[in-house]
Amino acid sequence: MNFLIYLINGIGLGSVYAIIALGYTMVYGIAKMLNFAHGDVIMIGCYTVFLTMTRYGMDPYISVALSVVVCTLLGIMIEKIAYKPLRRATSLAVLITAIGVSYFLQNAALLLFGANTKSFSNVVNVPGITLADGALKISGTTIVTVAVCIVIMLVLTWFIKNTKAGQAMLAVSEDKDAAQLMGVNVNGTISLTFAIGSGLAAIAGVLFCSAYPTLTPYTGSMPGIKAFTAAVFGGIGSIPGAFIGGILLGIIEILGRAYISSQLSDAIVFAVLIVVLLVKPTGILGKKIHEKV
Amino acid sequence: MRKLNLKTMKKTTREELITFAMVILVYIVMQILLKTGHVSSLLEGLLVPMCVYSLVAIGLNLCVGYLGELSLGHAGFMCVGAFTGAFVSKLLRDSVQSDLLLFLLALAAGIIMASVFGFLIAVPVLRLKGDYLAIVTLAFGEIIKNIVNVLYVAKDDGGIHFAFSDPKKMNFDDSNGIWLINGAKGINRIPNLSGFTIGIVMILVALFLVYNLVNSRSGRAIMAIRDNNIAAESVGINITKYKLMAFTVSAAIAGAGGVLYAHNLSTVTATPTNFGYNMSIMILVFVVLGGMGSLRGSVISAVLLTLLPEVLRGLKDYRMLIYSIVLIAMMLFNWAPKSIEWRKRIAGKLQKTKEIKKEEA
Structure with missing residues (x-):
């Protein structure tokens, strides 16, 4: 029974990683860059919810919606200011710029909101479920997190398959220049990808902070790195891959913490990642790209 | 003896000599400033960290710049070097009298350990490419950091005790011995x-x-692999060997x-x-x-960027914010195609005005 509880908690945590990993994987697929600042967008989203709820007493749902708007705008702004001028530069230059943006967001948050830890109040007010005569309790947060994750996955898959903008995304990720020649608005599509990824980051942040209610300017960086790991784990660039990678990573982390060692849970996660990548170097669902000579 | 002539010698030799001269010059200037008491205690405290970062940057440059493989795990090798070195010097403190000898022993141990780790990690990791390689090196770095945090080693009359994750298992009484590595307390x-x-x-x-x-x-083989690994392989360069060599040397320097x-x-x-992926x-x-x-660029930027937050200390809380803005601005200035074009135009104009002046004269 304990195992089942850990498994469910793992799926809950994994769903959060999956939502964040979607942001990483979409941006990677389309702009071929690691957006290191993604984790810090999550943190900004959490602070937005925290401030609007505690200081202005807003309704949780309105404040979550507001934080999605804030993060979406932030994502578009970051893309326009920092990444767009480097569209044709080497990937390493873009990576370092993304790191710069990450530092910037962390330190801006430090100045705006202070260094002390804020305790985040759970925004999810759905009652939990008790099964098997009280032996198996599933919290409302976990249920909502998993449900939200599944809905997002479905909507996103539908969006990419069935809308013009989604098709444009696929085209741009396949070949930017060819897409441009076919009349796809490449810059607009990339902005849209950043917007969606950052909006999702806000939702993921709220769910993460509802489960782990401590908020500091550095809150975003570790889940960010883990979600990035999840994206690579599942095969970066692949949307179902991000989902599978996220869920598996969450389960491994919780089970590792429970059965092996709480201090080593991060090490276990990373060790599993290394083993998977060594067996299948492009991740679980990653496509193997044959090199042309 | 051949005479050293700066103008006729090979370009690489000249570049190298300039780098060495620069480092020595900085050393002499700093020594003079230290002796005359013109150095604030803050700056004095930064001198060794500046050397540390320069060293690790030199090592990483071998891996990223010359081999062309992105590593995000060099803090892990630094961690291995730091812990091995400190462990050895603490263990041998009583038996070795000379400070310099003790440091050299610690240094040797640290370098050997870091290169062993570098080699062991490189064997599987170098099969991967690009971002996958980056994330796996990051993962190894985090694993090293995590494992060091649950490592317990102590010494008493009965010899050396060792435990992993649970210090109670090693039946060590700290009243008549000393801790060498005390888990998360380091x-x-x-x-x-x-x-x-x-x-x-x-x-x-x-x-x-x-x-x-x-x-x-x-x-040259290492750089050929960076420029085009298929071409390098086709002319008979043993890719695995040279990749391993560059990565291991790079890890060894980080360990130092x-x-x-x-x-x-x-x-x-x-x-x-200090030893996480942030480092x-x-x-x-x-x-x-x-x-x-x-390499010269690595040393210069390591020194300048270590100094920058301290120079900006007067701005208090804003210093890291400014640091990040400077970082973004410098990256955009250095790498954005538009900015490169603009710089070329300016440089071209300057060249022209120079030529015109020459002609007039």
Whole structure:
């Protein structure tokens, strides 16, 4: 029974990683860059919810919606200011710029909101479920997190398959220049990808902070790195891959913490990642790209 | 004896000599300033860290700049070097009298350990490419940091006790022995053996080694792999061997940096800020800003970027914010195609005005 509880908690945590990993994987697929600042967008989203709820007493749902708007705008702004001028530069230059943006967001948050830890109040007010005569309790947060994750996955898959903008995304990720020649608005599509990824980051942040209610300017960086790991784990660039990678990573982390060692849970996660990548170097669902000579 | 003539010698030799001269000049100037008391205690405290970061940046540049493989795990090698070095010097403190000898022993141990780890990690990791390689090196770095945090080693009359994750298992009584590595508390009371002079000597040695490596046959092979690995393989270069060589040497230099780092502190612990991926990223920033494949650039940017937050200290809380803005602005200025074009135009204009002036004269 304990195992089942850990498994469910793992799926809950994994769903959060999956939502964040979607942001990483979409941006990677389309702009071929690691957006290191993604984790810090999550943190900004959490602070937005925290401030609007505690200081202005807003309704949780309105404040979550507001934080999605804030993060979406932030994502578009970051893309326009920092990444767009480097569209044709080497990937390493873009990576370092993304790191710069990450530092910037962390330190801006430090100045705006202070260094002390804020305790985040759970925004999810759905009652939990008790099964098997009280032996198996599933919290409302976990249920909502998993449900939200599944809905997002479905909507996103539908969006990419069935809308013009989604098709444009696929085209741009396949070949930017060819897409441009076919009349796809490449810059607009990339902005849209950043917007969606950052909006999702806000939702993921709220769910993460509802489960782990401590908020500091550095809150975003570790889940960010883990979600990035999840994206690579599942095969970066692949949307179902991000989902599978996220869920598996969450389960491994919780089970590792429970059965092996709480201090080593991060090490276990990373060790599993290394083993998977060594067996299948492009991740679980990653496509193997044959090199042309 | 052949005369040294700056104008007729090979370009690479000249570049190298300029780098060495620069480091020595900085050393002499700093020594004079130190003797005359013009250095604030803050800056004095930064001298050794500056050497540490320069060293690790030189090592990472070999991996990123010359081999062309992105590593985000060099803080892990630093961590291995730091802990091995501090462990050895604490263990041998009583039996070795000379400070210098003790440091050299610690340094040797740190370098050997870091290169062993570098080699072991490189064997599987170098099968991967690009971002996958980056994330796996990051993962290894985090694993090293995590494992060091659950490592317990102690010494008493009965010999050396060792435990993993649970210190109670090793039946050690700390009343008649000493802790060598105490889990998350790290290693304490490390003899203070490092200094600015040792740091500068280590930088010079590392520069000498890496310059010689990259200008040798092996170095050319390494750079050929970076430029086009298929072409390199087709002309008979053993890719695995040279990749392993570059990665291992790179890890060894990072380990040396770690030894220097540990002996500058009295207590060394593995925290996310000193040996986590943040440190690896910081070193990578030094390498990329200084210019990949330019050792001089790595040293300069390591020194300047270490100083920058301290120079900006007067701005208090805003300093890291400004640091990040400077970082973004410099990256955009250096790499954005538009800015490169603009710089070329300006340079072209300057060239023209010079020529016109010459003609007029």
